[in-house]
Amino acid sequence: MREENTKSIEALQRALEESRRLAEDLEKRNREVTALNRQAREILASRSQALAELEQRNRELEAVSHIAAVCNQYLEPMEVAQAAADKVVEVLPQIRMVSIWEVTEKGDELVLLHRAGPAAPLFSSIQRRKMGEGPIGLAAQGGEAVLGVESGKAVLTEELSQLRRQTMEIAEKAAIVCLCALPLKWRNDILGVMGISCGQAWCGGKEPEPLLAAIAEQVAGALGKARLYRDKEWAARRNAALNQMIAIINSKLDPRKTFAVFTQQMKQLVDFDRAAIVIIDRPRGKVNVFTLAAETATELPQGYEVPLEGSPSEWVAAHRAPHVAYDLMEKREFPLDDLHLREGRRSYVRVPLFYENEVLGILSLGGRLPHAYGKKEVDILQELAGPVATAVVNFRLYQEIKEKAEALAREHERVLDGIAVLEGSRQRLQEAYLDMGRTLVLMLEARDFHLRGHSERVAFMTDMICREMGLSEERRRTAHTAAILHDVGKIGVPDSILLKPGPLDPHETSEVRLHVSRGVDLLRYLDFLKEAVDIVKAHHERYDGSGYPRGLKGEAIPLEARIMAVADVYDANTSGRPYQPAVSSTEATAEIEKGAGSHFDPQVVAALLRCIEK
Numbered sequence: 008m009r010e011e012n013t014k015s016i017e018a019l020q021r022a023l024e025e026s027r028r029l030a031e032d033l034e035k036r037n038r039e040v041t042a043l044n045r046q047a048r049e050i051l052a053s054r055s056q057a058l059a060e061l062e063q064r065n066r067e068l069e070a071v072s073h074i075a076a077v078c079n080q081y082l083e084p085m086e087v088a089q090a091a092a093d094k095v096v097e098v099l100p101q102i103r104m105v106s107i108w109e110v111t112e113k114g115d116e117l118v119l120l121h122r123a124g125p126a127a128p129l130f131s132s133i134q135r136r137k138m139g140e141g142p143i144g145l146a147a148q149g150g151e152a153v154l155g156v157e158s159g160k161a162v163l164t165e166e167l168s169q170l171r172r173q174t175m176e177i178a179e180k181a182a183i184v185c186l187c188a189l190p191l192k193w194r195n196d197i198l199g200v201m202g203i204s205c206g207q208a209w210c211g212g213k214e215p216e217p218l219l220a221a222i223a224e225q226v227a228g229a230l231g232k233a234r235l236y237r238d239k240e241w242a243a244r245r246n247a248a249l250n251q252m253i254a255i256i257n258s259k260l261d262p263r264k265t266f267a268v269f270t271q272q273m274k275q276l277v278d279f280d281r282a283a284i285v286i287i288d289r290p291r292g293k294v295n296v297f298t299l300a301a302e303t304a305t306e307l308p309q310g311y312e313v314p315l316e317g318s319p320s321e322w323v324a325a326h327r328a329p330h331v332a333y334d335l336m337e338k339r340e341f342p343l344d345d346l347h348l349r350e351g352r353r354s355y356v357r358v359p360l361f362y363e364n365e366v367l368g369i370l371s372l373g374g375r376l377p378h379a380y381g382k383k384e385v386d387i388l389q390e391l392a393g394p395v396a397t398a399v400v401n402f403r404l405y406q407e408i409k410e411k412a413e414a415l416a417r418e419h420e421r422v423l424d425g426i427a428v429l430e431g432s433r434q435r436l437q438e439a440y441l442d443m444g445r446t447l448v449l450m451l452e453a454r455d456f457h458l459r460g461h462s463e464r465v466a467f468m469t470d471m472i473c474r475e476m477g478l479s480e481e482r483r484r485t486a487h488t489a490a491i492l493h494d495v496g497k498i499g500v501p502d503s504i505l506l507k508p509g510p511l512d513p514h515e516t517s518e519v520r521l522h523v524s525r526g527v528d529l530l531r532y533l534d535f536l537k538e539a540v541d542i543v544k545a546h547h548e549r550y551d552g553s554g555y556p557r558g559l560k561g562e563a564i565p566l567e568a569r570i571m572a573v574a575d576v577y578d579a580n581t582s583g584r585p586y587q588p589a590v591s592s593t594e595a596t597a598e599i600e601k602g603a604g605s606h607f608d609p610q611v612v613a614a615l616l617r618c619i620e621k
Contacts (some may be wrong), residue, residue: 081229082236084109088120091226095203096124099218103183106202107191107226108136108143112381117147117199126183126204142188146200152220153188182206189223193231201226245387248275253394254514260405260525262398263298263309270300273391277384279372280352281305284360284395286368287320288312294320297368297399305350307343317342319357324366329358329385334377347373356380358388360396370395461578466490468574468618473567475614486567489542493571497522523547523556542567546575551605561608569608573599573615576606592619 081087088107095105104124108117117136136143142153185205191198201223255269256262262269262284270282283299293312299305307313315321319341323330332355335344347355352373359366370392374380469490473483527544545559545568552560580595590598596619603612 082233084230084233084237085120087226087229087233089123091201091229092121092123095222101205101207102203103206104130104202104204106130106143106204107199107230108147108202109199109230110147110197111378112383114138116378117143120199124204142186143200143202146188146190147197150190150192150197152190154186187219189219191223191227191230193227196231198227198230198234245276248272249387249390252391254518256391256394256398257518261402262395266298267300273387276387277372278376278379279374281350281371281373283307283371284368284399285320285371286399287315287324287366289315292316294318294368303350306346313343319343319355319371320369323357323359323369327359327366329356329389331356331380331385333380336377351375353377354379356384356388358385358392360392360399362396362400367396367399461582462491462494464578464582465493465571465574468577468615469567469571471618472570472574472611472614475618476566476570476611478566482567485538486542486570489539489546489567490571490574492539493543493546493575494522495543497525520547520555541565542571544568546571548572549606550608553605564608566608566611569611570614573607573611576602577615 081090088109092105092107096102102124104122104126106122106127107120109120110117115138117138119134122130136147138144139148146153183204183206185207187203189201189203191201203219252269252272255265255272259265266282266284270279273279273282280303281299281301283301284297286295286297288295292315294315296307296309296311298309299307319330322341332338332340332344335348335353335355339345339348352375354377355371355373357369357371360368360370370388372380372384372388466487470483470487473486478486523544523546527540542565544556545564548554548557548559548564548568549572550561550564550569552558576599577595580590580598581592582589596616599607599612599615603609
């Protein structure tokens with residue numbers, strides 16, 4: 008019995024040991040299951056976080072895509088900025104304000120293109136930033152993002168300490184606690200800055216959020232393309248307007264008669280309140296307002312004179328360079344600046360007018376806004392300065408010649424009253440007039456080597472044809488004089504047209520045709536040249552009536568003019584012009600024969616052929 012109890016106890020002990028072992032295995036398995044559950048939860052949490060981050064990243068990429076799509080729809084920088092700022096505020100609700108700024112041409116400050124967001128109205132008074140001023144100016148100056156974060160308060164960090172107190176107060180009122188200014192870089196240039204302001208610390212720590220950098224990159228690209236388009240469009244519009252202005256200023260001998268139209272055309276390129284051409288009179292130490300166009304009343308009208316000393320003209324003449332006054336409220340250099348301020352003008356640009364390497368005056372523009380003029384406006388005025396100077400010089404030369412002609416005419420009348428010296432004086436006056444005409448012709452021919460000797464050769468050929476056709480000695484002498492002077496009116500044709508190597512456009516053709524009437528204007532005061540003037544006036548008429556200036560036909564054209572027309576074309580073809588090479592005498596006469604009956608009188612053509620055969 009005892010032995011059985013012992014065996015039962017041993018069996019029970021073994022069962023207890025087995026139970027203990029099983030319990031330990033169960034506990035181990037429970038720990039393993041718990042660990043696996045924990046790992047599963049961690050994996051699920053990690054996957055959830057990854058999915059959330061992926062969704063956030065997708066939302067950010069979608070936002071960038073939307074912003075890029077909107078930006079690239081526009082071709083004007085202002086429109087690009089407006090679309091971009093509005094879209095950023097729309098897709099990123101945590102943003103309180105977005106502002107997009109553009110670097111000015113001078114590169115010393117930035118101007119606001121557009122500002123959007125609920126806080127934008129509070130900053131409406133801030134429209135410009137200087138380089139290095141505030142986060143916007145710092146980002147533009149350094150080319151790196153500028154960040155400022157202060158959780159819970161609108162107190163900005165060290166990088167933004169240059170902000171004015173007023174700006175910081177506005178930021179606090181707008182509940183802005185986070186700010187990021189990102190430079191807009193395109194093709195290694197900083198075009199401007201995008202400012203992002205938030206109501207929470209979101210923009211980033213030491214580096215801006217990648218999303219903001221991506222948005223800035225898209226905005227910079229769209230802004231760069233818009234500026235490129237604007238520059239190309241501007242260049243085309245600028246060139247067309249410049250050509251039109253040059254044509255206008257050269258359309259009449261007196262630039263004062265065209266200056267109003269000239270400046271209206273300039274309004275397409277540059278804004279201004281007053282435009283003027285000022286002439287320097289060094290012997291008298293004066294500056295004369297030659298002509299002007301002003302939108303408001305001025306104390307310096309046309310013809311007004313001021314002392315040269317201390318004037319802007321003296322500065323430009325001394326430095327032989329343009330002068331720009333950016334803001335007369337901030338800096339006044341000349342006594343006249345106070346007058347300009349009283350009349351409401353804040354900025355000025357002036358460029359020298361050169362003639363024979365001397366500054367004869369200035370072309371100037373004055374505007375009501377500060378900082379209205381920069382390199383772009385200086386370049387435009389410098390391109391116009393040459394034609395304007397030429398027009399002024401041609402007018403003054405014309406005036407001098409006209410005054411001399413009138414003086415000679417008065418002398419002629421006075422001498423006619425003296426019986427004893429009547430004939431001798433008349434001869435001297437006539438020679439003086441002819442010498443004056445020859446001088447003008449020589450001045451004209453000196454401008455273009457193709458014209459040198461042209462008038463003398465035409466006169467020789469005209470005389471030869473007149474002899475062949477049996478004209479009297481008096482008529483031959485008159486025709487010879489007319490041939491010498493037939494192109495004198497070209498003294499008023501600009502070099503850009505006179506020396507143009509290619510075909511002329513319709514406006515340039517009209518300008519060249521004016522030389523006939525201008526020549527007549529110069530010679531009409533001379534009574535003894537009346538018959539010669541009639542020949543000069545008709546030497547571009549055609550036999551079939553298609554010529555100019557009056558469209559005369561056939562026998563209505565003076566015979567001497569018909570003769571000179573043949574001689575003129577023959578010499579032009581055999582001596583060459585900038586737009587065509589010279590040809591042989593045979594080729595020239597063949598061409599003239601083709602024009603017999605249309606361009607030329609057939610009898611004159613036949614006389615020319617006989618002369619050449621002899």
